[in-house]
Amino acid sequence: MTITAADYTYRYGEGAPAVDGVSLTVADGEFLVLAGPNGSGKTTLVRGFNGLLTPDAGDISVNGRPVADDLVAARTAVGMVFQDPRDGFVAATVGADVAFGPENLGLDRAEIDRRVDDALDAVRMQGRETDRIDELSGGERERVAIAGALAMAPDHLVLDEPFTGLDLRARESVLDRLAALDADGVSVVVVTHDLRDLTSLADRVVVLSDGSVALDAADPSPAALRELGVRPP
Numbered sequence: 001m002t003i004t005a006a007d008y009t010y011r012y013g014e015g016a017p018a019v020d021g022v023s024l025t026v027a028d029g030e031f032l033v034l035a036g037p038n039g040s041g042k043t044t045l046v047r048g049f050n051g052l053l054t055p056d057a058g059d060i061s062v063n064g065r066p067v068a069d070d071l072v073a074a075r076t077a078v079g080m081v082f083q084d085p086r087d088g089f090v091a092a093t094v095g096a097d098v099a100f101g102p103e104n105l106g107l108d109r110a111e112i113d114r115r116v117d118d119a120l121d122a123v124r125m126q127g128r129e130t131d132r133i134d135e136l137s138g139g140e141r142e143r144v145a146i147a148g149a150l151a152m153a154p155d156h157l158v159l160d161e162p163f164t165g166l167d168l169r170a171r172e173s174v175l176d177r178l179a180a181l182d183a184d185g186v187s188v189v190v191v192t193h194d195l196r197d198l199t200s201l202a203d204r205v206v207v208l209s210d211g212s213v214a215l216d217a218a219d220p221s222p223a224a225l226r227e228l229g230v231r232p233p
């Protein structure tokens, strides 16, 4: 159960690649923090993990299989939560949105309900099933997006700046859940500028700079992080 990028390169236009020859393996059950300054290529890298972007060069495999060979398998195995989830919702209400993924997996109703309850509980949105998504705050939407990914029970969960709109309690609750998932063997990749509380959870911190891996360490020094434009925790 791994995600492997081998010499992954992606460019949006004619200019320099946004990601330039990155080789990186997210091991089974690993908790990886991906950091780096604005524009360093973090989002471009993780979007390759489930085929939202197709490499211009190199390969990305999920659980040993090239992503391009089976997009459905890659998207089932890799749960993604994006920075601005506004466009990612498929239903009008919280419960229907979180249930959508599990319904598409063909699970029975009891299992779907169990997953929706559990996922909403994890993001402190229990009992909010009938709330309309367009009437939620930004932070509540972010939490519903996280719940939607949790309810899929993916092998790997990738969250791109998941804490931006979250208050302290929601942040702590999501961190607790990520730690529990990791303990259950799910690999977790968190893209963030904010390493607070994360370095103790993380097995490894990878820092991108100009589309390349500039640092890959279990416990990077504050000086090394600062040097690369990342604020130490």
Ligand SMILES: Nc1ncnc2c1ncn2[C@@H]1O[C@H](COP(=O)(O)OP(=O)(O)OP(=O)(O)O)[C@@H](O)[C@H]1O
Binding pocket: 012, 013, 018, 036, 037, 038, 039, 040, 041, 042, 043, 044, 045
């Ligand atoms: N849709 C796009 N079209 C053109 N260029 C893009 C697009 N998305 C990203 N880029 C460029 O690719 C580079 C890497 O962007 P990316 O979003 O991957 O970085 P990031 O590290 O996630 O940044 P941030 O911390 O600001 O979210 C940047 O130079 C950015 O301007």
